[in-house]
Amino acid sequence: MTRKGGTDSASHPGRTAPSVNGMTLDLTEPLPSFTLNNGVRMPALGLGVFQTPPEETVAAVSEALRIGYRHVDTAASYGNEREVGQALRESGLDRSEVFLETKLWISDYGYDEALHAFEKSAGKLGVDQIDLLLLHQPLTSDFERTIGAYQALETLLAEGKVRAIGVSNVMPDVLVRLLDETTVVPAVNQIEVHPYFSQPDVQEADAEHGILTQAWSPIGGITHYRGDIERSTLTDPVIGQIAAAHERTPAQVMLRWHLQRGRSVIPKSVRPERIAENADVFGFTLSDEELARIDALDTGVRGGPDPDTITLETFGREIPEA
């Protein structure tokens, strides 16, 4: 394991995370969980598997479950739901012990299509019930299909086939339109949040409606993948100074920043040492000043695509049946 240092008891006054977005998290629990707006409990930290190749997914998820992760975030479009399900079955853990989160892709939007997409995802995962099902992107170019898909999620929730429903990459203006035309307030909005792009306006809109913000690319992964972005959160001097002060790694500092700010995190890694490092974030506390210094790194420039540019023409690939 590459994490540095031990329990940082000297700076342990914040037993409960400051709730800047309306969500509280008891960070003294061994596996802190958020209570979603419908009462369902979700472990605050999970393993993300975007860009984890199918052939590496069983090993990564198995290792995460072995060392104590109890939450995995996948998506129909990641092409690895089957392998996530295989790792879950091989873990020997009871189904109820692991929180499974997945997302429907835009090519499956529309009411009937989304109901069928649930069957595809559940079949690949090998489960009867999904803990949290999200719409991966709003399709603003065809909002009726987005609404139809969300209404299908509402049906699945009412039938008990999913325990909670939510959205991803939904900006405040789109959230208002969605809330106007649907009944169930999303439990989660999964959006790009890392020190270089933290979308405070989106977090505020989520909080106003009791929606938990979940950070994708929580350690800035989207900026590591893109060759045209020169700065890396992992080598940022401010984050480096804070990490050194706590004898932790930059990734651990970023993940702790999210948790103390009341956000769920789903860091991705295929490397056992990093999977362990990323989960070892409960033995130290960042000061208010350190949290504010990280907040101040926001550039307002997103690493991922603008959600408005996601259309069936640009990103509408088919999700296979099996």
Ligand SMILES: NC(=O)c1ccc[n+]([C@@H]2O[C@H](COP(=O)([O-])OP(=O)(O)OC[C@H]3O[C@@H](n4cnc5c(N)ncnc54)[C@H](OP(=O)(O)O)[C@@H]3O)[C@@H](O)[C@H]2O)c1
């Ligand atoms: N809803 C959406 O539109 C959306 C978009 C993107 C991502 N997501 C979700 O969010 C999850 C996380 O986002 P992400 O994968 O983009 O980015 P991330 O978790 O911020 O970063 C992942 C990258 O950082 C590396 N890494 C992981 N731990 C590290 C550590 N401790 N030190 C140094 N490098 C480390 C990984 O490489 P190795 O694997 O080689 O360790 C990978 O290249 C995804 O897996 C997915 O579940 C959702």
